[in-house]
Amino acid sequence: MAQITLDKLAHAYKPNPQGPQDYALTEVDHVWRQGGAYALLGPSGCGKTTLLNIISGLVVPTRGRILFDGVDITRLPTEARNIAQVFQFPVVYDTMTVRENLAFPLKNRGVERKLIEARVAEIAGLLDLTGVLDRKASHLGADAKQKISLGRGLVRPDVAAILFDEPLTVIDPHLKWQLRSMLKELHRKLDLTMIYVTHDQTEALTFADTVVVMHEGGVVQTGTPEELFQHPAHTFVGHFIGSPGMNVLPCAVSGAFASVAGQTIPLVRAYPALAAGRIELGIRPEYALLRPRGEGLPVRIRRIDDIGRVRIARVELDGLAMAATVPEEASFDGDAASLALDSKQIHIYCDGHLVKGDPLHAASPATEGV
Ligand SMILES: Nc1ncnc2c1ncn2[C@@H]1O[C@H](COP(=O)(O)OP(=O)(O)OP(=O)(O)O)[C@@H](O)[C@H]1O
Numbered sequence: 001m002a003q004i005t006l007d008k009l010a011h012a013y014k015p016n017p018q019g020p021q022d023y024a025l026t027e028v029d030h031v032w033r034q035g036g037a038y039a040l041l042g043p044s045g046c047g048k049t050t051l052l053n054i055i056s057g058l059v060v061p062t063r064g065r066i067l068f069d070g071v072d073i074t075r076l077p078t079e080a081r082n083i084a085q086v087f088q089f090p091v092v093y094d095t096m097t098v099r100e101n102l103a104f105p106l107k108n109r110g111v112e113r114k115l116i117e118a119r120v121a122e123i124a125g126l127l128d129l130t131g132v133l134d135r136k137a138s139h140l141g142a143d144a145k146q147k148i149s150l151g152r153g154l155v156r157p158d159v160a161a162i163l164f165d166e167p168l169t170v171i172d173p174h175l176k177w178q179l180r181s182m183l184k185e186l187h188r189k190l191d192l193t194m195i196y197v198t199h200d201q202t203e204a205l206t207f208a209d210t211v212v213v214m215h216e217g218g219v220v221q222t223g224t225p226e227e228l229f230q231h232p233a234h235t236f237v238g239h240f241i242g243s244p245g246m247n248v249l250p251c252a253v254s255g256a257f258a259s260v261a262g263q264t265i266p267l268v269r270a271y272p273a274l275a276a277g278r279i280e281l282g283i284r285p286e287y288a289l290l291r292p293r294g295e296g297l298p299v300r301i302r303r304i305d306d307i308g309r310v311r312i313a314r315v316e317l318d319g320l321a322m323a324a325t326v327p328e329e330a331s332f333d334g335d336a337a338s339l340a341l342d343s344k345q346i347h348i349y350c351d352g353h354l355v356k357g358d359p360l361h362a363a364s365p366a367t368e369g370v
Pocket residue numbers: 013024042043044045046047048049050051199
């Protein structure tokens with residue numbers, strides 16, 4: 001068990017990287033706390049697998065260090081790291097029984113037979129595999145095989161961390177939630193650091209206490225699911241998390257007012273010193289309510305989708321596409337409507353990055369909504 005520190009880690013697969021475009025991983029600094037349940041979330045190609053493979057020792061980084069409990073292990077081979085890795089596809093020996101598969105990593109390390117038996121029984125119990133211990137792995141389905149892969153990682157009592165690389169890819173959708181809750185349960189029972197790589201926000205947000213969001217080879221935000229939703233540190237996080245994602249609109253900001261498509265929007269923070277750059281306003285559809293035409297931003301309704309929990313309107317504000325929430329009781333005649341924004345939930349970004357701004361001390365009622 002260990003705290004894992006990534007210290008200015010960068011990696012290029014090309015031998016002579018010339019610039020940031022040649023790096024699969026730009027500079028990453030991060031501490032994985034002992035016992036944490038983490039998700040590493042990002043779209044395909046953003047560098048998640050590269051980062052995981054550096055932690056497990058399958059890839060040696062071009063620059064930077066990786067420390068386990070303060071000890072530099074950057075160049076240590078995989079076998080010497082005590083990291084367990086579960087891949088997209090189950091890694092099991094089909095000709096062996098489930099029991100033999102689970103015992104294999106311990107047998108390999110010369111662990112005493114009695115200890116192996118006890119540990120295999122314990123892990124099989126945790127993974128609900130006791131009933132199939134003496135069956136050949138080849139006779140089992142993908143979900144049971146993936147549980148065996150997981151068990152082979154967990155069976156070693158000395159693992160520093162367990163890394164999951166999109167482990168539910170081959171699992172039937174109706175079994176996914178079962179395995180996901182099993183993983184959460186295992187995390188609670190065993191004091192293990194778990195890092196779960198996925199491009200699926202639902203998997204990340206339900207599994208992890210802390211989500212690390214990656215974009216174009218770098219970490220753009222680390223936080224609880226709540227923090228990522230309420231305070232996206234980057235427009236990418238706002239877009240990527242949430243369904244639909246945050247509205248991001250080009251704007252100009254002056255003091256405590258933003259101007260979007262010629263409309264003035266009061267803010268609850270002032271932005272006296274915005275750097276030159278691309279300035280954008282972010283607001284989640286949950287905080288933009290569609291109202292009959294009146295006070296608020298004048299919009300045109302393009303369509304309204306019933307997504308079960310709520311109705312989401314696709315609207316246009318002077319040519320800018322936005323998503324908004326339709327209150328339960330609301331009904332509309334024609335396509336003219338207004339949007340009421342919750343100004344406390346408006347974020348301002350410069351070149352994609354959140355700008356904090358200075359809170360207005362005595363917020364007047366006029367700043368509470370548009
Ligand atoms: N062995 C390799 N050689 C060269 N380039 C690679 C290699 N592995 C990955 N890359 C490149 O590095 C970048 C990051 O890839 P990586 O697999 O780490 O991303 P990812 O977020 O895990 O994506 P995915 O979910 O599709 O696996 C991509 O541009 C990819 O094409």
